[in-house]
Amino acid sequence: MKRPEPLEIFQPSSVREASTILHEKGPGGRFFAGGTDLLIAIKEKGLVPKYIVDLKRIPALSGIREQPDGGLIIGALTTMRELETSPILCQRYPFLAQSAAEVGSIQIRNRATIGGNMANATPSADVAPALLVLEARTKIVGMDGERVIELEKFFRGPGQTEMGPEEILTEILIPPFQPGLVGEYIKFSPREMMDLAYIGVAVTLLLSEKEKRCEEVRIALGAVSPTPMRARKAEAVLTNQILTQELAEQAGEEASRECKPISDVRSSADYRREMVRVNTKRALLNAAAGHNGATPWAYRRDKRY
Numbered sequence: 001m002k003r004p005e006p007l008e009i010f011q012p013s014s015v016r017e018a019s020t021i022l023h024e025k026g027p028g029g030r031f032f033a034g035g036t037d038l039l040i041a042i043k044e045k046g047l048v049p050k051y052i053v054d055l056k057r058i059p060a061l062s063g064i065r066e067q068p069d070g071g072l073i074i075g076a077l078t079t080m081r082e083l084e085t086s087p088i089l090c091q092r093y094p095f096l097a098q099s100a101a102e103v104g105s106i107q108i109r110n111r112a113t114i115g116g117n118m119a120n121a122t123p124s125a126d127v128a129p130a131l132l133v134l135e136a137r138t139k140i141v142g143m144d145g146e147r148v149i150e151l152e153k154f155f156r157g158p159g160q161t162e163m164g165p166e167e168i169l170t171e172i173l174i175p176p177f178q179p180g181l182v183g184e185y186i187k188f189s190p191r192e193m194m195d196l197a198y199i200g201v202a203v204t205l206l207l208s209e210k211e212k213r214c215e216e217v218r219i220a221l222g223a224v225s226p227t228p229m230r231a232r233k234a235e236a237v238l239t240n241q242i243l244t245q246e247l248a249e250q251a252g253e254e255a256s257r258e259c260k261p262i263s264d265v266r267s268s269a270d271y272r273r274e275m276v277r278v279n280t281k282r283a284l285l286n287a288a289a290g291h292n293g294a295t296p297w298a299y300r301r302d303k304r305y
């Protein structure tokens with residue numbers, strides 16, 4: 001492991017100040033949140049930032065806030081551990097809390113932030129599929145003001161986002177809660193902990209009360225394309241249909257066709273496609289089984305079929 005060179009570190013107390021530092025000091029600076037990706041890039045991948053702007057002293061970037069319309073604002077510095085244990089997330093979106101709980105170890109989750117997970121733009125980022133099925137948006141602030149873009153458009157490729165070098169991801173915006181929405185996240189990785197997802201699949205369903213007709217279906221996949229992706233062809237298989245084992249199977253097959261996995265040290269592309277097929281079906285059936293039920297995800301996680 002390479003010993004890092006001495007670094008100039010700034011600790012601004014506002015977003016404006018942080019952006020101004022980047023603007024005035026010029027190219028080569030890096031924002032620092034939890035540091036779980038950045039320090040590895042410095043120590044093991046040869047990244048040499050000219051200076052670091054530590055965001056941790058900006059209180060406005062932390063925490064989960066409910067909005068009057070029922071939407072949620074998640075500050076970019078909110079840690080995975082805070083997401084995993086948040087009462088409002090565990091109650092409304094247990095699959096999102098679960099996706100945060102799948103990240104690394106508890107030590108990592110106490111530092112790793114949701115903003116860093118998105119800004120680093122790894123295709124396997126665990127929280128991304130769960131946010132995509134919630135149709136989350138991102139708020140980005142820079143010297144020219146702020147803009148809001150859909151998370152789906154935020155990712156441009158592995159390690160690449162829509163943000164410019166002086167811009168800061170400040171918030172993740174979750175739309176108002178839809179009563180009856182159920183969901184599931186499955187991380188497939190042969191190791192129980194401390195491994196990146198071979199594939200990830202998140203689903204949400206809005207089912208009609210009586211016959212379980214899918215009024216709304218969202219499916220998102222991780223680690224099987226250059227960016228986390230929505231599987232819209234698979235969604236179309238189920239929309240306005242009554243969810244059955246056979247249709248869930250068909251949606252899984254469609255998802256495995258529309259993803260674009262690569263072969264790498266973890267897995268071949270073919271194996272990833274197969275895992276997408278199996279786990280999309282499983283996620284759909286798990287989500288439907290939780291419909292109108294109040295069983296916590298931590299319990300369900302051990303009872304999956």
Ligand SMILES: Cc1cc2nc3c(=O)[nH]c(=O)nc-3n(C[C@H](O)[C@H](O)[C@H](O)COP(=O)(O)OP(=O)(O)OC[C@H]3O[C@@H](n4cnc5c(N)ncnc54)[C@H](O)[C@@H]3O)c2cc1C
Pocket residue numbers: 030031032033034035036037038039040055076077102103104105108111112113114115116117118119120124125126127163167168169170194195196197
């Ligand atoms: C041992 C280990 C295991 C891991 N396991 C998993 C796993 O299972 N699943 C998973 O998804 N990830 C995993 N990770 C990756 C990592 O923990 C996450 O990606 C983490 O969420 C990154 O957040 P951070 O706050 O640490 O970001 P940092 O390392 O501080 O920053 C990452 C990048 O994002 C930029 N950045 C950070 N915040 C902002 C912001 N608000 N605005 C603009 N740019 C910003 C930084 O400049 C940097 O380029 C693991 C990491 C380690 C070390």
